Amino acid sequence: MNTLSYGLLSLLTRNSRTGYELMQNIQPFWQAKHSQIYPLLAQLEQKGYVEFVHVPQSDKPDKKVYSLTDNGREALKKWIAQPTDEPVVKDELALKVFCIGLVDKEQARKVLHEREVYYQKKKERFAQSFERIKQDSAKPLEELEIHDPLFGLYVLIQKATLKADADLVWCEWMKSKLK
Amino acid sequence: MNTLSYGLLSLLTRNSRTGYELMQNIQPFWQAKHSQIYPLLAQLEQKGYVEFVHVPQSDKPDKKVYSLTDNGREALKKWIAQPTDEPVVKDELALKVFCIGLVDKEQARKVLHEREVYYQKKKERFAQSFERIKQDSAKPLEELEIHDPLFGLYVLIQKATLKADADLVWCEWMKSKLK
DNA sequence: CTTCGTTATGTCATTATTGACATATCCATT
DNA sequence: AATGGATATGTCAATAATGACATAACGAAG
Numbered sequence: 001m002n003t004l005s006y007g008l009l010s011l012l013t014r015n016s017r018t019g020y021e022l023m024q025n026i027q028p029f030w031q032a033k034h035s036q037i038y039p040l041l042a043q044l045e046q047k048g049y050v051e052f053v054h055v056p057q058s059d060k061p062d063k064k065v066y067s068l069t070d071n072g073r074e075a076l077k078k079w080i081a082q083p084t085d086e087p088v089v090k091d092e093l094a095l096k097v098f099c100i101g102l103v104d105k106e107q108a109r110k111v112l113h114e115r116e117v118y119y120q121k122k123k124e125r126f127a128q129s130f131e132r133i134k135q136d137s138a139k140p141l142e143e144l145e146i147h148d149p150l151f152g153l154y155v156l157i158q159k160a161t162l163k164a165d166a167d168l169v170w171c172e173w174m175k176s177k178l179k
Numbered sequence: 180m181n182t183l184s185y186g187l188l189s190l191l192t193r194n195s196r197t198g199y200e201l202m203q204n205i206q207p208f209w210q211a212k213h214s215q216i217y218p219l220l221a222q223l224e225q226k227g228y229v230e231f232v233h234v235p236q237s238d239k240p241d242k243k244v245y246s247l248t249d250n251g252r253e254a255l256k257k258w259i260a261q262p263t264d265e266p267v268v269k270d271e272l273a274l275k276v277f278c279i280g281l282v283d284k285e286q287a288r289k290v291l292h293e294r295e296v297y298y299q300k301k302k303e304r305f306a307q308s309f310e311r312i313k314q315d316s317a318k319p320l321e322e323l324e325i326h327d328p329l330f331g332l333y334v335l336i337q338k339a340t341l342k343a344d345a346d347l348v349w350c351e352w353m354k355s356k357l358k
Numbered sequence: 359c360t361t362c363g364t365t366a367t368g369t370c371a372t373t374a375t376t377g378a379c380a381t382a383t384c385c386a387t388t
Numbered sequence: 389a390a391t392g393g394a395t396a397t398g399t400c401a402a403t404a405a406t407g408a409c410a411t412a413a414c415g416a417a418g
């Protein structure tokens with residue numbers, strides 16, 4: 001069982017989801033393509049950690065809605081207690097910035113601008129996520145307790161927002177350096 | 180040529196380095212083991228993007244000190260002008276936090292504490308990096324221009340520091356939630 | 359005196375991940 | 389009318405990345 005497999009189980013603690021949705025929803029924590037997700041789901045099903053129901057659709061292709069089994073939930077608890085790997089980052093932009101002095105300011109600004117747009121979109125997405133869970137939640141978000149099903153999502157969006165802010169502050173600072 | 184190969188060339192713009200040093204120095208931007216670096220360096224040498232001199236050592240094993248060729252520098256410039264991939268993140272902790280409600284507060288605190296130590300160490304490392312380049316630099320860091328060889332390093336440490344701060348703010352906030 | 363960590367390079371089998379192909383329907387744009 | 393994107397699932401060859409093995413010498417800790 002690799003980390004991504006546990007990640008899929010993690011998502012299923014809150015909602016039943018299709019493979020396609022799992023692929024989309026796991027992106028903020030772990031970038032993976034559908035070609036990796038589907039085989040892992042088949043494995044998880046074989047192990048008895050998830051089960052699925054076939055849902056026929058007329059307008060779109062049929063789907064398989066996966067949900068977590070009790071076995072899956074137990075496996076998750078054990079996984080949480082294990083030591084946690086440090087985050088892995090692969091950042092092409094950072095590598096380019098390291099040797100940005102090779103090109104002129106004009107081009108450096110272009111490289112930076114691309115990424116600034118990306119960070120801004122990211123921040124907007126998180127703001128939308130906050131809105132969505134605010135509507136789902138009975139209580140004000142600040143009062144959510146650890147066992148509230150929305151808690152995990154809330155604290156992660158909080159973290160992502162803090163990071164996106166840090167990225168944007170850096171972009172502004174960097175732009176002033178390239179004037 | 181994959182991104183990591185260009186990353187190695189990027190590092191060599193500032194200093195000649197051994198494979199072992201490259202493996203260490205690239206960690207903040209791109210986590211890779213020596214078993215991946217050495218074969219890539221051999222490829223880069225074959226392509227004429229880097230060259231090396233053999234340096235015998237008596238106390239430690241001999242080393243190969245790699246440096247960038249003009250061809251390598253040209254390849255780098257072309258790479259910078261290409262569209263940049265978005266950063267890849269694989270964060271096991273984030274996945275655990277998503278379903279942290281499965282365990283009790285005590286265990287959740289334990290999981291968080293592990294990572295807090297990690298973020299603190301990270302911040303210290305960046306503070307040390309700042310100290311080091313301050314000593315290397317003739318000017319105050321704030322006045323570095325894009326073509327200064329220290330510029331890329333300076334802006335990256337700035338970014339990493341901002342991010343580490345954001346992570347620590349989140350840890351504090353999270354701890355207050357787990358009281 | 360032995361074991362462990364660091365420096366230093368390298369190979370290789372296994373595993374993780376991607377990109378391309380394949381199929382099918384709907385909707386919006388050109 | 390055709391093209392492209394979203395939804396939805398799947399396979400498979402190719403590439404990326406890891407973990408284990410191998411060698412070797414030093415210093416420190418036990």
